[in-house]
Amino acid sequence: xxxxxxxxxxxxxxxxxxxxxxxxxxxxxxxxxxxxxxxxxxxxxxxxxxxxxxxxxxxxxxxxxxxxxxxxxxxxxxxxxxxxxxxxxxxxxxxxxxxxxxxxxxxxxxxxxxxxxxxxxxxxxxxxxxxxxxxxxxxxxxxxxxxxxxxxxxxxxxxxxxxxxxxxxxxxxxxxxxxxxxxxxxxxxxxxxxxxxxxxxxxxxx
Numbered sequence: 001x002x003x004x005x006x007x008x009x010x011x012x013x014x015x016x017x018x019x020x021x022x023x024x025x026x027x028x029x030x031x032x033x034x035x036x037x038x039x040x041x042x043x044x045x046x047x048x049x050x051x052x053x054x055x056x057x058x059x060x061x062x063x064x065x066x067x068x069x070x071x072x073x074x075x076x077x078x079x080x081x082x083x084x085x086x087x088x089x090x091x092x093x094x095x096x097x098x099x100x101x102x103x104x105x106x107x108x109x110x111x112x113x114x115x116x117x118x119x120x121x122x123x124x125x126x127x128x129x130x131x132x133x134x135x136x137x138x139x140x141x142x143x144x145x146x147x148x149x150x151x152x153x154x155x156x157x158x159x160x161x162x163x164x165x166x167x168x169x170x171x172x173x174x175x176x177x178x179x180x181x182x183x184x185x186x187x188x189x190x191x192x193x194x195x196x197x198x199x200x201x202x203x204x205x206x
Contacts, residue, residue, distance in 0.1 A: 013051050015041040017062040025104040029059060029112050056116075063108075063119050068101035070094065072129050080137070084146065084194045085206060091134065092163050092186040098126050099167045107171060131156050138197075147197045155197060162189055 010018070019041035023032040034055050038048040052058040075094055080087055099106060102123060109119040134156035141147045147155075166185050180188075194206070 012043065012047065013061075014065075016043065016048055016051060016058070017065055020058050020062045021066060021104050021108065024059065024062075025108045025111075029055075029108070029116060034058070059116065060118065063105055063122050066102075067105055067122050067125075068098065070098045070126055072098070072126055073133055076130075076133050076137075082141070082144065082146075084141065084198060084202075085190055087137065088159065088190045088194065089186060091130070091159070092190060095127075095130060095160070095163050096167065096182060096186070099164070102126075103167075103171055106167075127160060131160060134159060146199060146202045148199060150197065159193060162193065 016037060020032075020037045023037055023040060026032075034048050035045045037055075037058070038045040041048075048058070052061060072094055076087075076091060079090060105119070106123055109123040113120050131153075135152045138147065138152035138155045142149060142152070163186075166182070166189075170182070191206075
């Protein structure tokens, strides 16, 4: 009996959905069969069909059920200090928290971006909110004359790509590429980013 069958607190649907996410992330949506998913979950293929009908419905249900949504705007706006290093460190930690909880679905969305774009739309909800928050944050920091006059959207995207790159390297290659621990990466990358956008007189205060 497979691992999901042994999780007594999981419902039949949960066990099937978790098995589907694991296998689809490993093999791709097209390559994995409903029989493989059912076997991994510890059920018959008939049970899978009875609960979900088709593989596509199974995929949609898995993404909907296990997409980890973070109320980023509330977290960030509540705790903003308008100190660049403090705030951008908080943004990085929040983003990595989201990525780690959603990692298999994020990778699945990347793999299936052409054949199943709806997965990408779902997983993009939090990053889009985070980008919007950062744009407004950088605009405010420009109003406070703390950072250079650059396009806030470009700044926001550069900061997000910086963190997404580390996540992708860690997930795909492990410590062969991402040899620096996450906490150290966040600390040092935030300092480097702030040094690049900060006015000299402001940066000298750090």
